[in-house]
Amino acid sequence: MRRILIDCKEHIPCNPCQFACPTHAIVVGEDITELPHADSEKCVGCGACVAACPGQACFLIDPDFSESEATIDFPYEYLPLPPVGLEVEARNNLGETLCTGRVVKVLSLTAYDHTNLVRMAVPKDLVQQVRGMKPWRG
């Protein structure tokens, strides 16, 4: 089951995640520099917040994708889109390549407003650190 992970630490005045969430699982509150609070019990894993976050700091994690792999859904705004099955460099927020990831799904919904979601499978022990991939240039 995919659940939200929010990596938002800077107290930026911002709250689109709260209004993107259809199940009200994310609360920022009246003071928009508060960090978002996510209730993973309410999260249905739709990915609306992943696409809406201007800081690209919302992710979905499925810790039990397979025996050995977990997946992370991250926002992706480069073209062309990577094909399913492509092996890519999985990176953390500092740009360090942690492992090889595999693209398992690419979602491009109209509601995402041109931000795509890439679902990438990585070894289970690294999923909490991975935040994206080296852009694929085709």
Add this chain to the structure above:
Amino acid sequence: MKQERDIVCRCEEVTREEIMEAIRLGDDSLDAIKKRTRAGMGFCQGRTCKRLIAQILSAYYHLPVDQFLPGSIRLPIMPIRLSLLAETVDGAVESEEGGEVHAPDSH
């Protein structure tokens, strides 16, 4: 590859060395440097170089940079053709009937 000169005012091609020389000769303001070197007198009217020259002055005189800014600013604040300057027309004038005509008179 060529080594390029250290140009501070690109509109008038004034180098850092020329500005330092002006300061050594006693110039202590943007206006004084402008009058001696033409720095800040070009098409962009100092928008690019004024802050840089103020920083050079600030470092030389050990004074806060804000004491040298913004220098004197005069009309017209943007380049404009002299013929247009001489023939500035009034904005649309409302006639008796309420319709609009362009006033041809100049001032």
Add this chain to the structure above:
Amino acid sequence: MKHYDVIVVGAGPAGLGAAIEAGRQGAKVLLLDENDRPGGQLFKQIHKFFGSREHYAGTRGFAIGRQLLQEAEEAGVEIHLGRRVWGIFPDGSVTAANDTESVRYQGSYLILATGASENALAFPGCTLPGVMTAGAAQTFANVHHVLPGQNIVMVGSGNVGLIVTYQLLQAGANVKAILEAAPKLSGYAVHAGKVRRAGVPVLLSHTVTRAMGDGSLEAVEIAQVDEHFAPIPGTEQVIPCDTLCLAVGLTPRVELADVSGCDLVWSGPLGGKLPRHNRHMESSRSNILVAGDLAGIEEASTALDEGRLAGTRAAYRLGLLDVGTYEGRRAEIQGRLDRLRQGPFGEKRRRAKEEVWKA
């Protein structure tokens, strides 16, 4: 002569906000801009904005621009484009020229929203073709849809440098490094994360010392800097590149405010000399209000709301709003501005703004 209640100079977010609010209250509003299309820098912004829902947060900048133009039209704002305002005179008249004519306009209130210009750096070779401001590179890529070059070095890790880097990567360029003279990142870490994940290194305590090339840029020399930002000899490296972008801060464009007699004050955190103003956005000249980056460098969302404050104030002083309605509206906008000026990044700007109000 045709008389306007309010003339707004500059059709960026602040000017549009001012014109929309004054227009909605029934003021006859003229909005002047030197560019051929309104929106200021908004139409170059292809990323989703921070802020609250009232600031259209989560929406891309150009889409916000379209929305504001729609609101301006509905508010009956008259927009004259391609007009460079070159003078303001003691009688309150404003003169603006395009290539074929210069026109004088008369208004009861003047709202200056002239924005900012990008700061430059002077170093050997800085006039070589290929060296440009980050804003120029953004215009190439996002307005004209051409890349300024293939291999790019960015100077400055503020939000402008980080965002333009991301957009150049999206457009297919290779950004080789971001140089930051300070020992720490100056923009948001989330923006830095986007470009770092794409493989762009952010080199802290580094600056450009020289641009080299025969006729156009072929390489830049960079060096590490000490705590006084002076290059440390022996740390030079050469990076081959065809484009060098400078994102080293913005300066309020005070020329019109200055020639119209507005007092200027200095604020380092807000970008330099700017027109002294109070919390109603009134300058030291009774009929002139200011808003947006001219009144202190902040962000598009703050500029928009400062414009709304100025426009509402002008409408109130024209007698178009009763005091109760005005106070309610003002408190609502000010509340939003206060919320944007919270947090570790906003706090500094809030304190600087309060200093200006007190000056």
